[in-house]
Amino acid sequence: MVASKALFYAVAVVAVVLGDALAASEISQVKIWPMPASVSYGDARLYLTSDFGLSSDSESQILKDAFNRMLAVIKQDHVIDADFSAFNRSSLLQGLHIVVSSPDEQLQYGTDESYKLMVPSPEKPGYAHLEAKTVYGALHGLQTFSQLCYFSIGRRVLEVNMSPWTIIDQPRFPFRGLLIDTSRHYLPMAVIKKVIDSMSYAKLNVLHWHIVDTQSFPLEIPSYPKLWDGAYSLSERYSAADAAEVSALLTTATAENHFFWLCFSCEQLKRHRMNESQAYQYFVLRAQKIALSHGYEIVNWEETFNDFGSKLSRKTVVHNWLGGGVAQRVVESGLRCIVSNQDKWYLDHLDTPWEEFYQNEPLTNITNPKQQKLVIGGEVCMWGETVDGSDIEQTIWPRAAAAAERLWTPYDKLAKNPREVTGRLANFRCLLNERGVAAAPLAGNGRDAPFGPGSCYKQ
Amino acid sequence: MVASKALFYAVAVVAVVLGDALAASEISQVKIWPMPASVSYGDARLYLTSDFGLSSDSESQILKDAFNRMLAVIKQDHVIDADFSAFNRSSLLQGLHIVVSSPDEQLQYGTDESYKLMVPSPEKPGYAHLEAKTVYGALHGLQTFSQLCYFSIGRRVLEVNMSPWTIIDQPRFPFRGLLIDTSRHYLPMAVIKKVIDSMSYAKLNVLHWHIVDTQSFPLEIPSYPKLWDGAYSLSERYSAADAAEVSALLTTATAENHFFWLCFSCEQLKRHRMNESQAYQYFVLRAQKIALSHGYEIVNWEETFNDFGSKLSRKTVVHNWLGGGVAQRVVESGLRCIVSNQDKWYLDHLDTPWEEFYQNEPLTNITNPKQQKLVIGGEVCMWGETVDGSDIEQTIWPRAAAAAERLWTPYDKLAKNPREVTGRLANFRCLLNERGVAAAPLAGNGRDAPFGPGSCYKQ
Numbered sequence: 001m002v003a004s005k006a007l008f009y010a011v012a013v014v015a016v017v018l019g020d021a022l023a024a025s026e027i028s029q030v031k032i033w034p035m036p037a038s039v040s041y042g043d044a045r046l047y048l049t050s051d052f053g054l055s056s057d058s059e060s061q062i063l064k065d066a067f068n069r070m071l072a073v074i075k076q077d078h079v080i081d082a083d084f085s086a087f088n089r090s091s092l093l094q095g096l097h098i099v100v101s102s103p104d105e106q107l108q109y110g111t112d113e114s115y116k117l118m119v120p121s122p123e124k125p126g127y128a129h130l131e132a133k134t135v136y137g138a139l140h141g142l143q144t145f146s147q148l149c150y151f152s153i154g155r156r157v158l159e160v161n162m163s164p165w166t167i168i169d170q171p172r173f174p175f176r177g178l179l180i181d182t183s184r185h186y187l188p189m190a191v192i193k194k195v196i197d198s199m200s201y202a203k204l205n206v207l208h209w210h211i212v213d214t215q216s217f218p219l220e221i222p223s224y225p226k227l228w229d230g231a232y233s234l235s236e237r238y239s240a241a242d243a244a245e246v247s248a249l250l251t252t253a254t255a256e257n258h259f260f261w262l263c264f265s266c267e268q269l270k271r272h273r274m275n276e277s278q279a280y281q282y283f284v285l286r287a288q289k290i291a292l293s294h295g296y297e298i299v300n301w302e303e304t305f306n307d308f309g310s311k312l313s314r315k316t317v318v319h320n321w322l323g324g325g326v327a328q329r330v331v332e333s334g335l336r337c338i339v340s341n342q343d344k345w346y347l348d349h350l351d352t353p354w355e356e357f358y359q360n361e362p363l364t365n366i367t368n369p370k371q372q373k374l375v376i377g378g379e380v381c382m383w384g385e386t387v388d389g390s391d392i393e394q395t396i397w398p399r400a401a402a403a404a405e406r407l408w409t410p411y412d413k414l415a416k417n418p419r420e421v422t423g424r425l426a427n428f429r430c431l432l433n434e435r436g437v438a439a440a441p442l443a444g445n446g447r448d449a450p451f452g453p454g455s456c457y458k459q
Numbered sequence: 460m461v462a463s464k465a466l467f468y469a470v471a472v473v474a475v476v477l478g479d480a481l482a483a484s485e486i487s488q489v490k491i492w493p494m495p496a497s498v499s500y501g502d503a504r505l506y507l508t509s510d511f512g513l514s515s516d517s518e519s520q521i522l523k524d525a526f527n528r529m530l531a532v533i534k535q536d537h538v539i540d541a542d543f544s545a546f547n548r549s550s551l552l553q554g555l556h557i558v559v560s561s562p563d564e565q566l567q568y569g570t571d572e573s574y575k576l577m578v579p580s581p582e583k584p585g586y587a588h589l590e591a592k593t594v595y596g597a598l599h600g601l602q603t604f605s606q607l608c609y610f611s612i613g614r615r616v617l618e619v620n621m622s623p624w625t626i627i628d629q630p631r632f633p634f635r636g637l638l639i640d641t642s643r644h645y646l647p648m649a650v651i652k653k654v655i656d657s658m659s660y661a662k663l664n665v666l667h668w669h670i671v672d673t674q675s676f677p678l679e680i681p682s683y684p685k686l687w688d689g690a691y692s693l694s695e696r697y698s699a700a701d702a703a704e705v706s707a708l709l710t711t712a713t714a715e716n717h718f719f720w721l722c723f724s725c726e727q728l729k730r731h732r733m734n735e736s737q738a739y740q741y742f743v744l745r746a747q748k749i750a751l752s753h754g755y756e757i758v759n760w761e762e763t764f765n766d767f768g769s770k771l772s773r774k775t776v777v778h779n780w781l782g783g784g785v786a787q788r789v790v791e792s793g794l795r796c797i798v799s800n801q802d803k804w805y806l807d808h809l810d811t812p813w814e815e816f817y818q819n820e821p822l823t824n825i826t827n828p829k830q831q832k833l834v835i836g837g838e839v840c841m842w843g844e845t846v847d848g849s850d851i852e853q854t855i856w857p858r859a860a861a862a863a864e865r866l867w868t869p870y871d872k873l874a875k876n877p878r879e880v881t882g883r884l885a886n887f888r889c890l891l892n893e894r895g896v897a898a899a900p901l902a903g904n905g906r907d908a909p910f911g912p913g914s915c916y917k918q
Contacts, residue, residue: 077648079700153679153696184912189536190895215912220612232914235889237612241538386908388915389892390899394849430694433848436649438897440849449845449906453643453674455691456847 030162032147033428034203034405035413036169041162046093046120048149048158049084055127056098060135062105063098069197070142074149074158076434082157090125093160096145097121099131100138107136109297109376113205114170115141119148119163128160137170140203144169147431173362175338175377176407177206178400180392181384183213186236189246191389196249198397198437202404202428208379209246211238219243281308288313299338302326309333317376321346328365331374339378345403347395348383350446354425355418358402363411378407394447397439398429423457430456489621491606492887493662493864494872495628500621505552505579507608507617508543514586515557519594521564522557528656529601533608533617535893541616549584552619555604556580558590559597566595568756568835572664573629574600578607578622587619596629599662603628606890632821634797634836635866636665637859639851640843642672645695648705650848655708657856657896661863661887667838668705670697678702740767747772758797761785768792776835780805787824790833798837804862806854807842809905813884814877817861822870837866853906856898857888882916889915 030039054067084092102112115137121129128145132138144167150159178199180187187195196207211219217230220240231237238246269279284304291298292313299317305326309318310333317336320326323343330337339345344352344360362378380396380403387395402425406414415421425442432439433456440447441459450459489498513526543551561571574596580588587604591597603626609618637658639646646654655666670678676689679699690696697705728738743763750757751772758776764785768777769792776795779785782802789796798804803811803819821837839855839862846854861884865873874880884901891898892915899906900918909918 077652079698079704081700151694153693153698153701156698156700185909186915188893188895190893193536194895216914233916234612235610235893235916236914239538239612239615241540241615242612245538385912386910388900388909388918389895390853390897390906391908393897434647434649434694436647436653436848438849438852441847447849447908449850450644450847451845453844455675455695456645457692457694459847 029424031424031427032144032167033401033424033431034408035424036144036167037410037413038166038168040166042164044091044163046091046160046163047082047084047087047155048093048160050080050082052093052158053095054098055095056100058098058100058103058135060100060103060105062135063100063138066139066142067096067098070146073435074146074151076151078151078153078156080151080156080158082155084157087157092126093120093128094126096128096130096142097124098138098141099129100135101131101133105135110174111136112170113137113140113174114168115144117141117144117165117167117169119145119160119165139200140169140171143201143203146201171203171205171408172410173375173377173407175206175379176204176404177208177338177340177377177379178204178396179208179210179340179379179381179383181210181213181382181387182218182238183210183215184384185388186216186218186232187384187392188389189238189242191392192246193249194437195392195396196246198393198432198435199400201432201435201437202401203408204400204404206377206379207246208381209243210383211243277307281311284308285311288316302330305330305333305335309335319379321381324364327362327375331366331371334374336374336376338376340381342381345378345380346383347380347399347446348385348387350395352399353445354399354402354442357399358406358415358418358421358425360403360406361411362406378403391447393438394440397432397437398425398442399446401425401428401432401439426457426459488883490883490886491603491626492860492883492890493867494883495603495626496869496872497625497627499625501623503550503622505550505619505622506541506543506546506614507552507619509539509541511552511617512554513557514554515559517557517559517562517594519559519562519564521594522559522597525598525601526555526557529605532894533605533610535610537610537612537615539610539615539617541614543616546616551585552579552587553585555587555589555601556583557597557600558588559594560590560592564594569633570595571629572596572599572633573627574603576600576603576624576626576628578604578619578624598659599628599630600626602660602662605660630662630664630867631869632834632836632866634665634838635663635863636667636797636799636836636838637663637855638667638669638799638838638840638842640669640672640841640846641677641697642669642674643843644847645675645677645691646843646851647848648697648701650851651705652708653896654851654855655705657852657891657894658859660891660894660896661860662867663859663863665836665838666705667840668702669842670702736766740770743767744770747775761789764789764792764794768794778838780840783823786821786834790825790830793833795833795835797835799840801840804837804839805842806839806858806905807844807846809854811858812904813858813861813901816858817865817874817877817880817884819862819865820870821865837862850906852897853899856891856896857884857901858905860884860887860891860898885916885918 112133113136115132117130119128121127130138130141132141148160148165150161152159180195216232217227218237219228221227222240228237288298299319302318302320302322304312305318317338318330319338321340321342324341327337327339339362344356362375363372366372380400382396429439441450443459571592572595574591576589578587580586589597589600591600607619607624609620611618639654675691676686677696678687680686681699687696747757758778761777761779761781763771764777776797777789778797780799780801783800786796786798798821803815821834822831825831839859841855888898900909902918
């Protein structure tokens with residue numbers, strides 16, 4: 001059993017079917033997920049050189065780190081040892097040239113996320129060209145570029161097929177969120193960071209970290225150091241520094257305020273002569289004022305709108321979850337809205353298949369353009385009752401990706417029938433698997449195992 | 460929604476239970492998995508300095524890489540920013556001193572895997588001390604050291620509790636395997652590499668890569684370049700270089716020979732005037748001779764032993780799978796055996812709980828010490844019919860870990876009742892989650908989701 005040699009097995013059960021399923025169509029269609037706003041392509045093939053690098057006037061560390069992550073990801077842990085002398089020099093890509101017009105890396109709601117990607121560059125044919133107004137637009141462009149790259153095992157080289165590519169892209173909605181819940185089950189830091197990486201592959205840009213709830217309080221609050229005694233265990237906690245680090249990784253971070261019942265004991269209710277709903281209203285309106293005075297944006301779950309909507313600050317964003325039709329009423333009242341109707345966009349509803357995630361239209365019955373603009377986006381919710389570090393990835397993916405395309409891609413380019421995009425979404429889920437993300441098969445309910453032997457692209 | 464600020468939610472459903480479940484016992488028991496041969500410990504606490512490093516006369520790159528991987532793993536992606544001026548200097552560990560007595564890094568069946576770990580070093584108290592005959596023993600010692608390290612979120616520092624530790628350790632069986640199957644479903648390279656990392660955490664040392672079978676042939680064979688046309692798709696393939704890289708990552712690699720039906724068409728059977736079973740026997744015996752002439756070890760699935768055992772080479776290792784009792788007959792006949800009885804050690808049998816994996820004793824009814832030595836170990840088998848990149852980790856773990864302890868730990872130290880080790884195995888599965896490995900809860904069948912909210916340590 002020398003390592004350079006091998007154990008030698010013999011069995012009698014092999015009858016290999018040759019030549020099955022290897023189709024050229026695999027590399028002759030636009031496979032990008034989510035589909036960009038505008039795509040044109042050709043039929044040429046380019047090859048990335050072994051020292052394919054970043055070329056940019058920008059000194060942005062965010063950009064450099066993202067480029068290096070992208071390079072690691074597209075190699076998919078394969079051995080890349082092509083014989084480049086065999087390739088035509090004019091078909092080689094030596095690098096990606098990136099132009100970012102604004103040096104401002106301040107990130108806020110409404111930050112420009114558009115980009116333009118050309119492969120190869122019309123001016124420097126040995127390079128790909130990416131331009132964006134902000135570094136965050138460039139990050140999306142890098143994700144798209146990564147999906148143009150295909151590792152050819154036969155040639156042991158990274159290829160870009162169907163070039164020349166010109167992709168002009170920007171999101172339909174500015175708020176494209178995923179909720180994770182660390183109260184019902186603690187999620188290790190490594191798991192949260194992996195979720196964030198995978199969100200970026202689908203161009204989701206808001207992590208809504210539902211850190212605490214009734215079941216556990218894993219977060220350190222330095223000014224109230226006993227709160228995190230409510231964690232499940234000593235290990236199942238996040239320091240304030242951990243939380244700050246997660247939020248530094250994010251395009252946009254959200255945090256919830258869950259202190260209502262901590263602030264209002266039943267004793268206090270009596271003292272203030274309020275019943276529970278009065279106290280709740282008092283708390284919410286007071287908290288709104290405090291938050292606004294500190295320059296925060298405020299988002300309230302829809303109960304506040306349903307119960308005392310007219311009293312809410314006009315700056316409130318109402319977060320829908322109870323069902324459809326709420327967004328319509330919210331924007332008619334002039335407030336902004338985030339769509340998360342539980343019948344379609346709750347990932348813990350395992351019997352909601354990806355097709356329903358795909359078809360959930362945030363602007364249903366909202367035709368007035370001014371009102372349409374008040375729907376700032378949507379969020380898929382991964383509530384944690386049956387989700388921990390063992391199964392969160394395949395409960396989120398690929399269904400969250402279906403919603404991500406709904407939120408990114410222009411309405412006119414969305415498939416009317418989800419079957420039209422089954423193959424492309426299957427491709428994206430296999431891409432996630434290749435990147436080490438445990439995205440489940442498309443067939444079946446949420447997080448079903450593959451039903452039997454077969455190709456990733458058909459399951 | 461500036462990143463440095465946050466969205467601000469208000470909801471009305473929070474009533475946190477304070478002080479629940481935080482038990483000091485979490486850090487006052489031996490939690491190492493698999494349990495070492497000999498362990499002694501004390502009650503002192505040591506702290507790893509922020510520049511905790513490797514100190515060794517060895518120039519081994521294998522050792523340096525493993526040390527760096529270990530350091531990354533124990534940090535578990537937390538922010539580590541302890542104020543070291545607050546600690547007593549005598550309680551600080553500045554590094555790990557490693558002594559490897561043999562410079563020989565040739566790896567083969569029977570390579571010494573023993574190690575001795577002392578924390579702190581009796582001679583240099585500011586260091587931990589690890590010694591081993593081979594670098595591979597030292598790797599196991601690093602895994603054990605990693606499990607002594609505990610990240611204290613309260614103090615934001617890596618601690619070693621219950622020191623001084625003295626651990627003297629070696630495996631009970633030299634062959635501790637895991638089979639993966641890339642014929643029923645392709646497994647991306649990133650997934651295979653992650654499986655290998657996770658195997659090392661449980662001190663499993665043999666990856667049995669069942670690369671090809673009836674359903675698909677994903678492997679490049681340069682001398683027969685059409686074979687991998689039998690892959691599911693162009694992407695679902697491994698180049699010969701990929702396979703060589705995987706085998707370079709391994710402690711011991713195995714490869715199977717599945718060419719029987721390719722070599723023997725029905726035409727050929729007629730021409731040779733053999734029926735199928737005659738042809739199979741001819742093939743196996745011929746392949747044995749060829750393999751032996753090239754210096755390979757040979758392992759045959761048990762059918763060969765059951766059908767024509769007396770004709771097999773005396774060097775054959777018989778791989779049991781059909782059921783119990785086979786190992787006994789194999790070693791009575793003087794051949795060596797690997798135990799994988801499907802009723803207990805097939806991971807694709809989802810209704811076999813971890814307790815049965817733990818209790819499966821390879822030496823059942825084998826009392827003669829000479830015969831006992833012929834049982835070289837065992838292997839848990841992750842057949843791939845319903846396993847792909849989405850669910851392989853939680854189908855393997857934690858059940859493979861239960862078998863790993865059976866194969867590593869001295870018989871007398873194994874729990875007679877698996878309930879005695881439930882807490883320690885739960886701890887190991889949470890450790891895997893913290894390291895980004897999607898190990899499933901202990902409760903329920905293989906890869907069941909957590910049944911409801913709760914602590915990782917209790918599910």
